[in-house]
Amino acid sequence: MEDDAPEFMEIHEIVIQKLGHVPIVKGDFHMLPKKVQKFLAKWVYTCKPRALYICDGSHAEAEEVTHKLIERGVLTKLKKYENCYLCRTDPADVARVESKTWIATDDKYETVPHVRQGVRGILGQWKHTKEMEEEVNSDLDGCMAGRTMYVIPFSMGPIGGPLSKIGVQLTDSNYVLLCMRIMTRVSADIWEVLGDNDFVRCVHSMGCPRPVQRKVVNHWPCNPDKIMIGHFPARREIVSFGSGYGGNSLLGKKCFALRIASVIARDEGWLAEHMLIMGLTNEKTGEEKFVCAAFPSACGKTNLAMIQPTIPGYKVRVVGDDIAWLRFDDKGVLRAINPENGFLGVLPGTNMKTNPNAMLSFQNISIFTNVAETADGGVFWEGMEDEIDKNIAITNWLGQPWKIGMPGNAAHPNSRFTCPASQCPIIHPKWEDPKGVPVSALIFGGRRPTGVPLVFESYSWQHGVMVGACVKSESTAAAEHTGKKIMHDPMAMRPFMGYNFGKYLQHWLDMEKPDRNMPKSFHVNWFRVDEHGKFLWPGFGDNVRVLDWVLRRCAGDESIAVKSPIGYLPKKGSIDLTGLGDIKWDELFSLPKHYWLDDMRESKLFLEDQVGTDFPQVIWETHAQEKRIEEQL
Structure with missing residues (x-):
């Protein structure tokens, strides 16, 4: 009306x-x-x-x-926990409906x-x-x-x-x-x-x-x-x-x-982004730095925001796991707030090994949607098999009897928890600071099983915008897509854009000004696999080793990076691999020439098709990445 x-x-x-x-x-x-x-x-x-x-x-x-x-x-009240409840939706209403x-x-x-x-x-x-x-x-x-x-x-x-x-x-x-x-x-x-x-x-x-x-x-x-x-x-x-x-x-x-x-x-004149916010404190120096990371849905933002570091000397605290509002203050420092008050996380794959801090966050005042219920009044989803009695009776998300080992899923692949952020054991004491926290690095990433190295640093702010625009990832259960295929998800914002994406990229470029302290930008990929389909990187808590390298680069350490056609790569040995066993460094950081030529041409075609004349040409003109790959790989 x-x-x-x-x-x-x-x-x-x-x-x-x-x-x-x-x-x-x-x-x-x-x-x-x-x-x-x-x-x-x-x-x-x-x-x-x-x-x-x-x-x-x-x-x-x-x-x-x-x-x-x-x-x-x-x-349904879950008697195993305090103030926790289970909800089952109509099976026809289980996903974000982008279409x-x-x-x-x-x-x-x-x-x-x-x-x-x-x-x-x-x-x-x-x-x-x-x-x-x-x-x-x-x-x-x-x-x-x-x-x-x-x-x-x-x-x-x-x-x-x-x-x-x-x-x-x-x-x-x-x-x-x-x-x-x-x-x-x-x-x-x-x-x-x-x-x-x-x-x-x-x-x-x-x-x-x-x-x-x-x-x-x-x-x-x-x-x-x-x-x-x-x-x-x-x-x-x-x-x-x-x-x-x-x-x-x-x-x-x-x-x-x-x-x-x-x-x-x-x-x-600010940014609203699909990003986590986390603080990392070097306990030797007492210095804390904050980073924001943008990954497509169900690609590990919550897991990264709440990691338990596997190397000594780092303390991690979470400010937010999904959305960041970022604004430069009057001193030119980029500051971020988490506009949310709680977590709405995907559950399958979450357990005390992969994300103990998330598990501890929803032991009270939480709503679980489309998970399975155990006979003792607890919850269950795929990934929790080692944490409950394997013989316990389970009611699956459809309300049917189920036991571990039976076919089908106990919980819906997009089952969720909703809990107050304040309950997270590692919530940052400044997570509600109205001024926000200062951001040193912006990180992009996605599920890339082949070709893309564990981490690389962009050459500049403009190059970082291009890297963000080229984000791709395997599709997930968060939306109505089915099957695994590599999908474009530029800036991890494809389903969430509120206006013309070309103008959005230009807005990002316009953020750079001489009087501002522009954060460095990076791309990470925890999901690269070898020829047998085995992950080359252990992920989870060990991702702090990559963040350690990122923060050392932000601090100006020039000795730990080498220039490559796609950005700065870690110098061999510059990431702490203590206790990880056989990590195939050369394979993890290899840049197959034909893969990267195909990838860059496909990304450029995608952006020409999808953004057309609205795409800021300065990105391509300034960063002739395809030419560098041709000449240097």
Whole structure:
């Protein structure tokens, strides 16, 4: 509906004239800021809920909602842990649905690049604002009939912080409310902080009004045939319909913190990125450095952010595991905040060996979605076989009896945990510092089984932007793609771009200024394999050995690197391999000429196809990497 519809009327007038009686079961509408009242009135008029519930983020509120969800069978209390719950979704609603995610603008090329004629663009999906509005109005008309509309005030970043942003989400899912309380800072204080500031408008519905027209599975009402996630960057608005899964419904996550925030960042001169933030302290000197790393989903960001170092002398602490907002301060230092309040991590493969700090983070106040349940009230997923009784009875994510050794998966490959970040044993004491932490290095990476070395350093900021633009990785279970194939995921932002990717790359280039201390940039690959398919690098806690080399390079150590056609490689012996046994250094860092020529030509063709005339040509002109490979390898 148009912005000037009944939003200027008092909500009770709308209720009387259009809807009948809509009780406010909690909260005081008249205490809300006027701009929030208008926003709420508009969507009450459209969605037609039976009641309103204005959230305050309190413990009592969480207890009330949790109790209701247990009663309805949506949540199962896990008796092995404290305040932990299991949720099983409808099996048709288990992944981020990129194919149904849209950015709406009047000008197509504000959203997507000028792709080559005949090429299907994959760097964002565009709809005209009016077409998107028509779809939204059609889908959401009466979508909350018979259900309660929850009004969730939340902050991305510390409440009131200079780098933080405010959102208000409307939803008809109290499961979403519980998860938003964990993943963002939900508080009645938001109304005071909002003041004259704007806020991001978030509307979510499971798309299943009463009386329901589709069979509800696992007490999980949804509408998988009509899923739609629409973004309106110009008015800072997100509308999601049909799905209750993770990022489709927790709109503070990818939708706000990346897609909409990237547009805000472009307009305000900062960066919103799909990156972890971690601190590494050299215990000999007491000096701490912070790095950010961008990997595609399910490529190990959480594992890296929470590693337990396998070499003495380093202490690691996590600031964030998924999203970083980065801004240069008045002294030219790049500073980063984690805008989230919790972790929403993929579980299969996580255990006390691969990521003990994650395992310890979700022993309390956590929600597990689509995992298996053990007979003693615990949880199970693939990767935990050595940590439970192999004969224990298990109920898989579909609610069926299961035991270790049986075919099929006990947990869905994209099963998730949601827990407060504050519970992580190695959470950084400054993880909520509103000023952010100073960043020394930016790291890109992905799953590259062949050809790509363990680590290399970019020649310059511009070269680093090119390296980021060329990120590729094996596909994962986080989205609806199936099978293993190498996919382009430039800057690890392919599914999360809020505007034209060529303009986004130019925005990155524009970050470099003479009065700024530009961080060094690197590319890592933990996943290279030998001819037998065996990993050449042990990974996990041993990745700190690579980070040690990265930090020494940031400190200016010229003696530990050699120049190569693709960037600076570690000099042989410059990475501590103590205790690792036979590491095939030459194979791990080899640069097969034909592989790299093919890879660079394919990457250049991809960018010419997908970004076309919007691609900043200075990147290719400044870094003729293909020519260097031809001449030097």
